Amino acid sequence: MKASSLQSICQAKLWLAPLAGYTDQAFRQLCKENGADVLVSEMVSADGLSRDSLKTIQYVHFDEVERPFGIQLFGSDPLVMARAAELCLDYKPDFIDINMGCPVKKVVKRGAGSALMKEPKRAWEIVSEVRSVLGDSCLLGVKFRSGWNPQSLNYIEFGKMMEDAGADFICLHARTQSQMFSGEADWAHIAALKKELRIPLIGNGDVKSPEDAGRMITETACDSVMIGRGALGKPWIFSQSKQLWESGDYKPVTKSKLQETIFRFIDLSLKFKPERVVYKELRSQLCHYTKGLAGSAELRQQINRAESTDQIKELITQSEAFRLL
Numbered sequence: 001m002k003a004s005s006l007q008s009i010c011q012a013k014l015w016l017a018p019l020a021g022y023t024d025q026a027f028r029q030l031c032k033e034n035g036a037d038v039l040v041s042e043m044v045s046a047d048g049l050s051r052d053s054l055k056t057i058q059y060v061h062f063d064e065v066e067r068p069f070g071i072q073l074f075g076s077d078p079l080v081m082a083r084a085a086e087l088c089l090d091y092k093p094d095f096i097d098i099n100m101g102c103p104v105k106k107v108v109k110r111g112a113g114s115a116l117m118k119e120p121k122r123a124w125e126i127v128s129e130v131r132s133v134l135g136d137s138c139l140l141g142v143k144f145r146s147g148w149n150p151q152s153l154n155y156i157e158f159g160k161m162m163e164d165a166g167a168d169f170i171c172l173h174a175r176t177q178s179q180m181f182s183g184e185a186d187w188a189h190i191a192a193l194k195k196e197l198r199i200p201l202i203g204n205g206d207v208k209s210p211e212d213a214g215r216m217i218t219e220t221a222c223d224s225v226m227i228g229r230g231a232l233g234k235p236w237i238f239s240q241s242k243q244l245w246e247s248g249d250y251k252p253v254t255k256s257k258l259q260e261t262i263f264r265f266i267d268l269s270l271k272f273k274p275e276r277v278v279y280k281e282l283r284s285q286l287c288h289y290t291k292g293l294a295g296s297a298e299l300r301q302q303i304n305r306a307e308s309t310d311q312i313k314e315l316i317t318q319s320e321a322f323r324l325l
């Protein structure tokens with residue numbers, strides 16, 4: 001049972017990366033409708049979950065349509081992480097993912113995220129404790145980076161340790177902590193780690209187009225590809241990548257598909273959040289969809305002043321940017 005579900009989530013699949021502040025239920029479902037195979041929650045604090053914090057628990061919810069779905073946990077204490085993973089089992093996720101890649105200060109200073117790459121023994125204990133509470137009921141993944149900085153690239157030893165501690169699969173974001181989110185991801189690290197692991201490897205970093213997704217698989221032999229920022233404002237990157245793999249080409253996105261996608265995103269958002277929250281969040285989220293369209297700067301200013309989702313839809317329908325359908 002475990003072996004077949006591992007194969008079904010890791011073999012030539014397209015994953016939506018966890019992106020705190022973006023990959024809420026609405027965006028995840030939008031990506032699923034546009035071809036994403038595997039979805040992950042944004043990172044959830046193990047401490048928060050163990051304290052039963054309501055704010056934390058909302059990040060764990062998902063619908064059946066989002067399967068295969070994983071809950072991502074971050075933290076630094078092996079027992080607290082294990083307790084949080086046990087609590088997650090009530091929600092019946094397909095997998096638990098452990099974040100050992102987050103580079104941001106407030107996470108790292110608590111010894112969590114990418115700080116664990118400097119403490120491999122503690123990282124090993126976390127994976128081992130979480131594995132023992134999950135048993136065979138749920139898969140376990142670990143997502144980490146190439147290392148802390150270019151002088152300490154330890155992704156190969158680290159990956160092998162995580163495998164030894166009981167991880168079912170690994171995701172490598174091929175940047176160091178010191179790069180944060182800039183500079184280039186070094187896919188050679190993904191290729192090198194793939195050669196050393198027995199468990200599946202998900203490659204991540206700088207997949208910005210359907211061509212990149214295919215190239216990452218060819219160049220690194222990774223089992224699956226995870227896409228983060230490349231899906232913001234372009235959820236169809238998943239279906240286009242599949243079209244490219246299957247037929248050697250893909251359909252470009254028309255303005256009518258773009259408008260339809262934005263309206264769908266608004267409707268999905270309203271399923272999960274109240275109107276007053278959605279129209280405010282759309283001010284920042286819609287920038288990703290309108291970037292590069294002629295007349296989009298004016299549209300964005302109008303959206304920033306809008307006070308309802310209906311008004312935003314009307315502005316889009318009337319906008320010059322969408323007129324040339």
Ligand SMILES: Cc1cc2nc3c(=O)[nH]c(=O)nc-3n(C[C@H](O)[C@H](O)[C@H](O)COP(=O)(O)O)c2cc1C
Nearest residue numbers: 017018019020042043099173205206207227228229
């Ligand atoms: C705004 C933002 C939020 C992120 N949140 C998370 C997170 O919650 N958990 C995680 O493992 N990685 C997180 N990441 C890292 C991404 O999952 C991914 O590893 C990184 O963006 C590289 O992939 P990309 O080049 O396809 O975007 C985040 C990245 C960004 C830009």
